[in-house]
Amino acid sequence: MGTILFIGIYVLITISIVLTILLHGAKxxxxxxxxxxxxxxxxxxxxxYLLFGRNRRKLKxxxxxxxxxxxxxxxxxxxxxxxxxRFKKLIKLLYKNSHFPPTSNNELQLLKDxxxxxNAIFEALEKAxxxxxxxxxxxxxxxxxxxLLALFEQKIAEGVTVRMIYDxxxxxxxxxxxxxxxxxxxxxxxxxxxxxxxRFFSSLNYRxxxxxxxxxxxxxxxxxxxxxxxxxxxxxxxxxxxxMHLEVKGPAANHLDQVFMMDWYLVxxxxxxxxxxxxxxxxxxxxxxxxxxxxxPDDDFPVLEQxxxxxxxxxxxxxxxxxxxxxxxxxxxxxxxxxxxxxxxVRLLVSENADNTIVSWSVHSYFESFLKAGVKIYLFPDGxxxxxxxxxxxxxxxxxxxxxxxxxxxxxxxVNAVIYDKAFAQLLKEDFxxxxxxxxxxxxxxxxxxxxxxxLKEGVGKIFSPLL
Numbered sequence: 114m115g116t117i118l119f120i121g122i123y124v125l126i127t128i129s130i131v132l133t134i135l136l137h138g139a140k141x142x143x144x145x146x147x148x149x150x151x152x153x154x155x156x157x158x159x160x161x162y163l164l165f166g167r168n169r170r171k172l173k174x175x176x177x178x179x180x181x182x183x184x185x186x187x188x189x190x191x192x193x194x195x196x197x198x199r200f201k202k203l204i205k206l207l208y209k210n211s212h213f214p215p216t217s218n219n220e221l222q223l224l225k226d227x228x229x230x231x232n233a234i235f236e237a238l239e240k241a242x243x244x245x246x247x248x249x250x251x252x253x254x255x256x257x258x259x260x261l262l263a264l265f266e267q268k269i270a271e272g273v274t275v276r277m278i279y280d281x282x283x284x285x286x287x288x289x290x291x292x293x294x295x296x297x298x299x300x301x302x303x304x305x306x307x308x309x310x311x312r313f314f315s316s317l318n319y320r321x322x323x324x325x326x327x328x329x330x331x332x333x334x335x336x337x338x339x340x341x342x343x344x345x346x347x348x349x350x351x352x353x354x355x356x357m358h359l360e361v362k363g364p365a366a367n368h369l370d371q372v373f374m375m376d377w378y379l380v381x382x383x384x385x386x387x388x389x390x391x392x393x394x395x396x397x398x399x400x401x402x403x404x405x406x407x408x409x410p411d412d413d414f415p416v417l418e419q420x421x422x423x424x425x426x427x428x429x430x431x432x433x434x435x436x437x438x439x440x441x442x443x444x445x446x447x448x449x450x451x452x453x454x455x456x457x458x459v460r461l462l463v464s465e466n467a468d469n470t471i472v473s474w475s476v477h478s479y480f481e482s483f484l485k486a487g488v489k490i491y492l493f494p495d496g497x498x499x500x501x502x503x504x505x506x507x508x509x510x511x512x513x514x515x516x517x518x519x520x521x522x523x524x525x526x527x528v529n530a531v532i533y534d535k536a537f538a539q540l541l542k543e544d545f546x547x548x549x550x551x552x553x554x555x556x557x558x559x560x561x562x563x564x565x566x567x568x569l570k571e572g573v574g575k576i577f578s579p580l581l
Contacts, residue, residue: 185368188214195402196508200533203423203509207406207531210416213371215402219363221537223512224336225544227344230358231257237328237360238264243388244274246327246373250283250320250514251339254291258340262291266298275300278376280321281307283339303380305526319410322514322525324358325373330388333366335359335528336512337501351466352496357435357544359512359530365403372407372528402533408515409526417515417529418522421503422448424531428505431458433545435502439463440475440518450486460489462549464498474574477567484557491552498548501529504541509533512541 188208192215193201208214224230238245238261245268252258265275277295279287281304295302305321326334336358338344347353361369367387374385408416425432425448432452439461441449453459461483467473480490504510513529515521532538 185212186214192402195533200427200509203427204404206419206423207404210412210414210419211406211408213368213405215404215533216364217402219361219365219403221532222360223540224358224360226355227338230338233360234326234334235260235264237332241268241273241328243329246276246370248278248323248325248373248376249340250280250322250324251341252279252284252287253341254288255342256345257342258291262294265300269299276377277302278305278380280305282320305376305380320525321376322521323372323528324514325369325528327366327370327373330370331362331366333361333369335369335514335530337499337514347496351468355496355498355500357500357502357512361403361530365405365530368405372405376526404531405528406531407528410524415522417527418442418444420511420529420531421445421517424503424505424509424511425449425452428452428457430506432505433460433542435462435498435500435545436517437464437499438472438476438516438518439479441479442519442522445517446479449483449488453487460491460549462491462493462545462552465492465494465553466497468497471574474570478571478575480555481560484555484560490555491549492555493548493552502541504538504545507535507538507542510538510541
């Protein structure tokens with residue numbers, strides 16, 4: 114009797130999942146793969162699907178974004194026509210997806226590597242008068258965490274409100290004792306989708322990968338750098354971590370603050386109000402605009418994928434990409450190959466050393482097709498390169514938290530700053546050329562003739578790429 118009951122329940126669950134895949138499957142190839150897994154691997158296929166396969170866009174957890182951003186004005190004609198109107202479609206796309214218009218009158222500071230970044234962050238935090246908002250995917254205990262603890266104590270004593278969000282999986286190592294210290298100081302701290310058995314299947318695969326600090330609503334930081342001492346001391350077996358961050362002072366900082374507030378509502382159910390309302394300037398003082406784009410699995414469309422896809426397709430002369438996890442969707446593959454084949458100078462800068470072996474195999478599995486299309490690939494040899502940068506045509510660039518992989522496009526909450534600014538683009542271009550000059554450029558003929566064993570590993574990596 115027990116066996117029959119078990120089989121009956123199993124059949125019902127299987128039918129329910131199959132119907133869900135047929136009704137809500139995002140991509141035919143993925144849907145077919147999950148159907149095969151469910152029928153080929155009894156029980157195990159269902160568990161894997163519940164953990165990694167569900168289409169979160171049809172099971173929305175956060176419905177507040179539209180309500181939060183309805184008061185933000187649409188891009189004005191001066192903004193849309195900046196750069197001769199070249200980026201008008203991209204500006205409109207990002208506004209429709211993330212509801213943030215571009216803003217001018219921003220002061221930008223490019224921050225390279227940990228020491229420079231954390232010096233700037235602590236300098237800004239010291240000046241806080243009203244509130245500090247801090248949000249990280251990885252928040253690890255150590256020297257930096259202790260410095261923040263001491264600074265929070267000082268600022269709270271001065272009457273500053275401190276709110277903090279950390280990702281429940283990315284910061285899994287954060288100890289209860291450290292959290293108790295934060296609470297004792299008066300820091301309002303929440304975990305984003307914490308590791309709990311009751312919501313294990315619904316939340317494990319959906320992480321908040323954003324890195325945001327906002328001080329008083331007017332100074333903000335975002336980029337690839339987490340709170341971790343490895344950015345100062347390096348990591349055993351991997352070496353120094355290299356990364357890029359951005360400091361923003363001005364209206365775009367307020368938009369980053371609203372991204373934080375959106376996530377704050379999700380973790381706390383408290384709706385915060387911006388200290389400073391972003392203004393949509395009547396006139397653009399110069400061809401220098403910043404547009405914040407936030408995306409996650411609850412959005413109707415893959416926002417960051419569409420952003421990268423559009424920037425790639427807009428390239429006319431060159432497109433330089435720095436990213437540690439280039440495990441692209443078919444759309445991004447086609448866009449990069451098409452750009453290179455049409456004469457655009459497309460270059461990828463990837464870390465030679467990897468923090469995950471299978472991820473490295475997956476990244477390398479796409480190199481042959483890129484090289485064949487004329488994409489230049491450089492392997493950065495010093496430590497681990499973790500930056501997420503795209504720059505094109507001395508005109509447009511983006512810096513933020515999103516990788517070029519399915520996880521950033523479909524499963525993570527991410528945020529990027531898209532910058533329409535000639536001087537800033539040239540700054541990133543020069544930095545890219547310096548790093549690529551010290552890197553190893555791959556040769557197509559040599560790469561094609563790599564050992565059979567490497568090709569096999571790459572094939573294994575590509576199979577697992579949708580789960581990475």
